[in-house]
Each structure stands twice: as structure tokens, then as C-alpha cells.
Amino acid sequence: MKFGRISRESPDGPIARLVVVEPEKGRVIDLARAAALHAKATFHAGDAAAVRLAQAQFPGSMAQALANGSNLVDAARTVIEGRFGDEASLPIGDVTWLPASDPPVLRDGLTFIGHIKGWHERMGRDVPESMLLIPGFTKNSASTVIGHDAVVPWPGYITEKMDYELELGYVIGRRGSSVRPEEALDYVFGITLYNDFSGRGLQHNELPIGMGSTKSKDFAHAIGPWITTLDEFEDLDAISMEVRVNGETWGKGNSGGKLWTVAELVAYVSLGEIIEPGDVIGSGTMGGGSALELGRQLEPGDVVELEADNIGVLRTTMGQKEEGLWWPTPRQPFM
Template identity: 85%
Template structure:
């Protein structure tokens, strides 16, 4: 099953709605609407009660909805049956997409051997021994998550070497802490696409500080177009993946060739802290899945499409650089 989030207009302005996505039928189903119709038709609830029940069961927040992930799929399947789903359906081409999840915490791993080698070569850095000891990941800002068909904000302090990153996003479906790899996949609800945009020139200056990438990445994180539940994938290491820029293929491969498994990454992330429903953990970039590895870069107006079989296509357009932002002045050397 596929779940997404869209924005709909209401008397009080735009509101987020949880939807079931049926690409093969060219439609999405507004679950709050379908759930209310089902409650009135099958349960004989009053309209007011049916709306309260449906909105509680199918909130616009994916994180809140996944708090009940053990029943979410069953409840959605029930709500969209027959005419209830038909009467709550919308044309898939005429909806405004929100980030597929609104993650309480957004993390990004580094697991693909091809990208690890290619990134370090292009950034003129040695692959550290520590990468063989522990899975690497960063914590990113969830406040800058954007959805399918969005324009990517381009802060003017990134002058050149703007980059995309072709990644899968593992969406957490239940709360846990210090889980073990053999149990970790029980906590993964589904898979989405994740584009971790990166300003490589600024990243080159940030990394020697030793605290990771910050402003070179936290201006935009595209998550979408929707989430496909884990049961629809036979092998998480053989998902075909591709990235296109303005319709031209810039990278193609699959989800294999990892240094650390999905289960190991999820387990490591959870050590000593909580993973929460709605959290997104990026797989890291597929080998050859960044412009950096090709010696290329993005320009304003470029249309970037990430595709993964079984998920879909996450499309974004690079915006114009935002001028007039403050930037720190160089300090004098230490005495």
C-alpha cells in the first residue's frame, strides 16, 4: 500500500490530509473523507461524529498516523473499500504534495560503497578507518522538508557546486530504542525517496571543523512522492534507482552495494536514543547518484527527478538563488 500527504483548501486555509495513493488508477484517496463516509455508511455514525473519528484515525501528520501503524493499513483498507474510496478520490495530477512524512527527526546515513569512494575522491579526502567501525549518519533539519513537485529554495550563500543526492528514505513506523539488527526491520513502516541537496563548496569548508555538514545541506530535504509499505519489496538490496536532470539520465543503478545493511543502520541509529513514528532515515547516496561524482553541478531552473522502482518519481525544480542573506565575516587568526 502507498501512503502520502497532500494539501487541501478549507474554510480555514490549507490543511494537510493523509491519502492512499493508487498510481495505477491515477488517483489518491483522502482518508479522512473516506473514513467519515465509511463511519456514516457502515457504522451509522452521525456526520459530526464520523468526521471526528476519521480525523483522529487519519490525521494530516504522517508521524501521528504512524503512531498507530499496526492498525493504519487495516483501517485504511477498510475505509477505502467500494464507493467510500471512490467518493473520496482525487485526480493524482491535480493535488499539491507535502513531504511524504513530517519526521520528528530526520537522519541521513552513508552506506553505499560506491558513493563513499567517489565522494571522498572528489572532495580530496581519505576514507577514514572509522567508517569500517560504525555506520555514519547525520541529523538534518526536518523544518526544511519539501514534497514532490516543489521548488527547492536556493540560499545565495551557495555560489556553486549545488548537488542532488539519490537516496531511499526508510520511514519508521513504531517507537523503539537500542533495537538489535535482527529486530530492526519490525520498526520500518515503508520506503520513500529522499533528496539530500548539498552545496559542495560550502561543505568543503564545513567538514574540517569536525562537526559535520550544516548550512551546506539544511536548506532543503525533499521527501516523497509517497511511502510504499515494506511488504511490497522482495529485496531491499535490488531496488532499481535512477536520477534524471532535465530529462537526461545522470545516474542509474540499484540499492545494492552497501557497507552496512538497512537493519544495521536502523539499529545503530536507535542506540541510546529513540526512533519515533514518522522518522526518516536516509540510506545515503547510491553510487553514482550525485552530480559531484560526475564532475557536474545543478543550475537554477534544473528539474531533478529521483526514481525508485516500487516507490515512484520524486520531482523538484531548483529555485533562483536568494540574495541579501547575512554571512559571517572572516575572523582574524588566533594569537
């Protein structure tokens, strides 16, 4: 099953709604609407009570919906059966998409061998031996997550080498801590697409500080268009992936060739800390899945499409550079 989040108008302004996505039928089903119809018909609930029950069961937050328990898929199937799903459906081309998840914590791994080698080569850095010892990942800002068909903010301090990153996003469905690899996939609800935009010029200056990438990445993270539940994938290392810029294919491959498995990455992330429902863990960039590896870069107005088999297409448009921002003045050497 596929789950997404959309924005709908209400008397109080736009509200987030959880939907089941049926691309083959060209529609989405508003779960809260279907649940309210189901409650009235099945339990004879009044209008106001039906709405309260439906919104509690299917909130607009993916994180909250997953935190309600492990029965999200079964509950969704129940309320969209028959006429309730039909009456609560909307044309897929008419909806406004929100990020597929609203992650409490957003993390991004580094697992694809091809990208590890290509990134280090292009950035003029040696692959550290420590990458063979532990899975690498960063914590990114969840406050700048955007969804399908969004415009990507472009802060003017990123003056060169704007980049996309073709990644999968593993959406956590259960709360856990220090899980082991053999049980880690039980904590993954589904998979989405994740575009970890990067300003490579600024990243080149940030990395020697030794505290990771910050302003070179945390201006925008695209997640979507929706989440496909894990049971729909036969092989997590055989998902076809592609990235296009303005309709031209810039990278194509699959989800194989990893240094660390999905289970090992999730398990390592959970060590000594808590993973929460709705959290997103990026797979890291597929080999050849960044403009950096091609010696290319994005420009304002470019349309970037990430595609993965059995998930869909995550499309975003690069915005215009936001000028007039403050930037620190370089200091004199103190050593």
C-alpha cells in the same frame, strides 16, 4: 500499499490530508473523507461526529497516523473498500503534494560503497578507517523538508557546486530504542525517496571543523512522492534507482553495494536514543547518485527527478538564488 500526504483547501485555508495512492488507477484516496463516509454508513454517526472520528484515525500528519498504532494499513483498507474509496478519490494529477512524512527527526546515513569512495575522491579526502567500525549518519533539520513538485530554496551563500543526492528514505513505523539488527526491519513502515541537496563548496569548508555538514545541507530535504510499505519489496538490495536532470539521465543503478545493511543502519541509529513513528532515515547516496561524482553541478531552474522501482518519481525544481542574506566576516587567526 502506498501512502502520501497532500494539501487540500478548506474554509480555514490549506489542510494536510493523508491519502492512499493508486498510481495504476491514476488516483489518490483521501482517507479522512473515506473514513467519515464509512462511519456514517456503518455506525450511523452524525456528520460532525464522523468527521471527528475520521480525523482522529487518519490525521494529516504521517507521524501522528503511525503513532496511532500498527493497524494503519488494515484501517485504510477497511475504509476505502467499495464505494467509500471511489467517492473519496481525487485525480492523481490534480493534487498538491506535501512531504510523504513529517519526520520528528530526520537522519541521513552513508552506506553505499560507490558513493563513499567517489565522494571522498572528489572532495580530496581519505576514507577514514572509522567508517569500517560504525555506520555513519547525520541529523538534519526536519523544518526544511519539502515534497514532490516543490521548488527547492537556494540560499545565495551557496555559490558553487549545488548538488542533488539520490537516496532512499526508510520511514519508521514504531517507537523503539536500542533495537537489534535482527528485529530492526520490524520498525520500518515503508520506503520513500529522499533528495539530500548539498552545497559542495560550502561543505568543503564545514567538514574540517569536525562537526559535520550544516548550512551546506539544511536548506532543503525532499521526501516523497509517497511511501511504499515494506511488504511490497522482495529484496531491499535490488531496488532500481535513477536520477535525471532536465530529462537527461545523470545516474542509474540500484540499492545494492552497501557497506552496512538497512537493518544495521536502523539498529545503530536507535542505539541509546529513541526512533519515533514518522522518522526518516536516509540510506545515503547511491554510487554515482550525485552530480559531484560526475564533475557536474546544478543550476537555477534545473528539474531534478529521482526515481526508484515500486516507489515512483520525486521531482523538484531548483529555485533562484536568494540574495541579500547575512554572512559572517572571516576572523583573524588566533593561533
